[in-house]
Amino acid sequence: MYRDKGCAQIGIDDVGKDIRLCGWVYRNRDHGGVIFIDLRDRTGIAQIVFNPEPLLTVGGPDTQGDTHKTARHLKAESVIIISGQVCRRPEGTENHDIPTGMVEVHVKSLEVLNMSDPLPFPIDEGGEISETLRLKYRYLDLRRPEMVANLITRYKSCKVIRDYLDEHGFIDVETPVLTKSTPEGARDYLVPSRVNAGAFYALPQSPQLFKQILMIAGLDRYYQIVRCFRDEDLRADRQPEFTQVDLEMSFVDMDDVIGVVEGLLKKLFYEIKGQQIDTPFERIKYKDSMARFGNDKPDMRFGLELRDVSGLIKDSTFKVFQDAIASGGIVKGVCGKGMASYSRREVDILTQEVQAMGAKGLAWIKVKDAFESPIVKFFQEGTLREMADMLGAQPGDMMLFVADQESVVNDCLSRLRLDIAKKNGLIGAQDNFVWVVDFPLMEWVPQEDRFAALHHPFTSPTDDDIKAILATEDMNNDERARLTSKAYDIVLNGSEIGGGSIRIHRSDLQQKVLGLIGIKAEEAMERFGFLLDALKYGAPPHGGLALGLDRLIMLMTGAQSLRDVIAFPKTQKAACPLTSAPSQVDKTQLRELHIRLNIED
RNA sequence: GGGGCGGUAGUUCAGCUGGUCAGAACGCUGGCCUGUCACGUCAGAGGUCGCGGGUUCGAGCCCCGUCCGCCCCGCCA
Numbered sequence: 125m126y127r128d129k130g131c132a133q134i135g136i137d138d139v140g141k142d143i144r145l146c147g148w149v150y151r152n153r154d155h156g157g158v159i160f161i162d163l164r165d166r167t168g169i170a171q172i173v174f175n176p177e178p179l180l181t182v183g184g185p186d187t188q189g190d191t192h193k194t195a196r197h198l199k200a201e202s203v204i205i206i207s208g209q210v211c212r213r214p215e216g217t218e219n220h221d222i223p224t225g226m227v228e229v230h231v232k233s234l235e236v237l238n239m240s241d242p243l244p245f246p247i248d249e250g251g252e253i254s255e256t257l258r259l260k261y262r263y264l265d266l267r268r269p270e271m272v273a274n275l276i277t278r279y280k281s282c283k284v285i286r287d288y289l290d291e292h293g294f295i296d297v298e299t300p301v302l303t304k305s306t307p308e309g310a311r312d313y314l315v316p317s318r319v320n321a322g323a324f325y326a327l328p329q330s331p332q333l334f335k336q337i338l339m340i341a342g343l344d345r346y347y348q349i350v351r352c353f354r355d356e357d358l359r360a361d362r363q364p365e366f367t368q369v370d371l372e373m374s375f376v377d378m379d380d381v382i383g384v385v386e387g388l389l390k391k392l393f394y395e396i397k398g399q400q401i402d403t404p405f406e407r408i409k410y411k412d413s414m415a416r417f418g419n420d421k422p423d424m425r426f427g428l429e430l431r432d433v434s435g436l437i438k439d440s441t442f443k444v445f446q447d448a449i450a451s452g453g454i455v456k457g458v459c460g461k462g463m464a465s466y467s468r469r470e471v472d473i474l475t476q477e478v479q480a481m482g483a484k485g486l487a488w489i490k491v492k493d494a495f496e497s498p499i500v501k502f503f504q505e506g507t508l509r510e511m512a513d514m515l516g517a518q519p520g521d522m523m524l525f526v527a528d529q530e531s532v533v534n535d536c537l538s539r540l541r542l543d544i545a546k547k548n549g550l551i552g553a554q555d556n557f558v559w560v561v562d563f564p565l566m567e568w569v570p571q572e573d574r575f576a577a578l579h580h581p582f583t584s585p586t587d588d589d590i591k592a593i594l595a596t597e598d599m600n601n602d603e604r605a606r607l608t609s610k611a612y613d614i615v616l617n618g619s620e621i622g623g624g625s626i627r628i629h630r631s632d633l634q635q636k637v638l639g640l641i642g643i644k645a646e647e648a649m650e651r652f653g654f655l656l657d658a659l660k661y662g663a664p665p666h667g668g669l670a671l672g673l674d675r676l677i678m679l680m681t682g683a684q685s686l687r688d689v690i691a692f693p694k695t696q697k698a699a700c701p702l703t704s705a706p707s708q709v710d711k712t713q714l715r716e717l718h719i720r721l722n723i724e725d
Numbered sequence: 726g727g728g729g730c731g732g733u734a735g736u737u738c739a740g741c742u743g744g745u746c747a748g749a750a751c752g753c754u755g756g757c758c759u760g761u762c763a764c765g766u767c768a769g770a771g772g773u774c775g776c777g778g779g780u781u782c783g784a785g786c787c788c789c790g791u792c793c794g795c796c797c798c799g800c801c802a
Binding site: 151153154155156157158159160162169171173175176199200213214216217219221222225242243244245246248249251252253254255256257309310311329330354355356357358359360362420480481482578579580613620622623670672685695696697699701 | 726728732735736737751752753754757758759760761762763764765793794795796797798799800801802
């Protein structure tokens with residue numbers, strides 16, 4: 125062993141002991157005589173001291189002189205090993221900002237294990253560094269204490285999760301990374317097969333089908349902390365490869381899965397953040413979430429709920445609202461808390477924002493002593509008062525309305541609602557977990573001119589809907605749109621952190637549901653016939669859920685980006701600045717894979 | 726695929742209406758300093774203004790194209 129302890133593991137109990145430490149030179153303070161160096165490793169920082177005169181307790185003044193000279197010229201991030209005596213710091217020189225601030229090590233010998241070149245960017249400051257540079261020199265970036273802390277939080281969270289699931293009878297089973305293209309869902313990452321000319325593996329978007337197969341195999345309870353891949357464009361909270369806490373259980377219904385996951389999150393937040401969260405979590409129906417918050421991941425830490433005023437304004441003479449309703453749309457509003465003082469210009473900016481989301485415009489009515497707006501003349505005084513009541517608007521607020529098709533209205537107002545809350549500091553400090561339940565089974569996708577599964581094609585309908593589906597030959601569009609699934613999403617502070625469902629475990633029902641979303645029997649057999657076959661041989665009722673680990677850790681650490689909780693993340697173009705992946709490959713490799721490139725200029 | 730913002734010293738940035746605009750801070754190099762902890766202090770070095778083209782007497786600044794990064798829409802649970 126090179127060392128006796130980690131840098132931050134020395135303390136008042138070690139005073140008087142001789143000790144060896146290794147680490148990186150974090151900061152070097154040369155006072156001409158005495159030299160202080162902050163020595164850093166994963167555990168933290170220790171102050172080591174070089175005195176110009178040899179300590180009385182040790183011999184060799186000549187070596188001491190050399191040591192002092194070497195210490196003076198140590199460059200930042202050089203790796204050194206020292207031995208010396210742990211001493212209590214002199215009265216008045218303690219540093220209460222660091223855990224080891226009561227002590228310091230008086231160095232007797234110093235060896236430079238590896239001198240560092242000048243750094244491409246400073247790692248000892250809080251200042252923002254270009255992310256490309258950070259990713260290119262990720263090994264330096266990861267030395268920063270906050271990055272170390274994030275990775276440690278991530279590791280500890282995984283350990284808590286594994287321990288919890290182990291205690292609840294789950295076993296970790298690995299599933300293939302080279303697998304088959306997934307039905308529905310996102311674009312697959314493909315891997316060409318050398319030995320099967322023209323054939324491709326796909327990287328899994330999730331182990332969905334495998335975990336169902338494991339249930340059919342009788343594994344009873346499975347989990348995996350597993351890498352998943354989706355070849356879609358990125359966002360701050362989206363990476364091309366990401367990690368899921370994937371779990372599946374047999375002989376369960378929705379409440380069982382929800383119970384296990386609530387227990388998991390409760391334990392996780394307690395162990396990692398010391399935070400007590402109350403279970404069971406609130407549940408909200410999809411339909412209600414859309415109505416009250418305009419999306420299926422409601423941030424319920426604040427009010428400002430959306431209200432449908434279509435009924436109220438029936439008799440108004442405001443043509444914009446009338447036209448929207450006449451063409452099948454609705455009018456909804458949200459309360460702009462404290463925004464009655466907004467200037468024309470500020471309102472214009474809001475208008476542009478909703479227009480960017482697809483709305484034709486934004487109607488506003490300021491609530492002051494009277495109602496103020498170019499459009500008040502179209503409404504009865506009583507109607508205006510009722511609007512204000514519905515929206516909870518007080519004097520000083522501004523009512524904001526969008527009139528359009530329901531989806532556009534919800535889209536615009538849900539974002540507007542979040543904006544208003546952020547700008548006005550209305551977001552409560554208490555974490556809010558909520559289950560969104562009763563999702564539609566399928567939805568109409570205009571671009572593809574068909575229905576598609578909202579969750580995925582293996583999601584079970586509710587018991588009533590199962591009966592209805594099995595009892596009829598076919599269903600019309602209205603009937604299909606009304607089907608409800610046993611799917612559930614877990615939402616934390618307006619971010620979806622996971623989702624799952626009870627699966628279909630009967631072959632006949634699965635066939636019918638596939639039919640309803642327009643997947644033909646032949647196509648189904650070709651793409652996931654193995655699952656359909658498996659359902660015929662004694663598949664137990666089962667269901668599960670997957671948590672997005674990266675996003676969860678991001679929320680728990682307060683990181684601004686997923687990239688800050690992933691050791692080696694990719695840029696928005698899915699590139700890795702450290703390794704320069706993806707990159708071109710040798711022609712020979714392509715030939716072996718039976719691939720010829722066809723790149724347009 | 727579309728929209729927005731950005732790219733100037735090793736780093737973070739400033740650079741006005743095109744004309745002392747090649748600048749600051751930190752870092753780096755060398756010196757001084759025995760109790761600092763973002764030590765202090767003196768001196769010095771350091772630039773293809775992302776890249777290509779254009780307008781102009783003159784471009785870091787204006788125009789066109791392009792590359793890269795970030796945020797958002799589409800896409801994606």
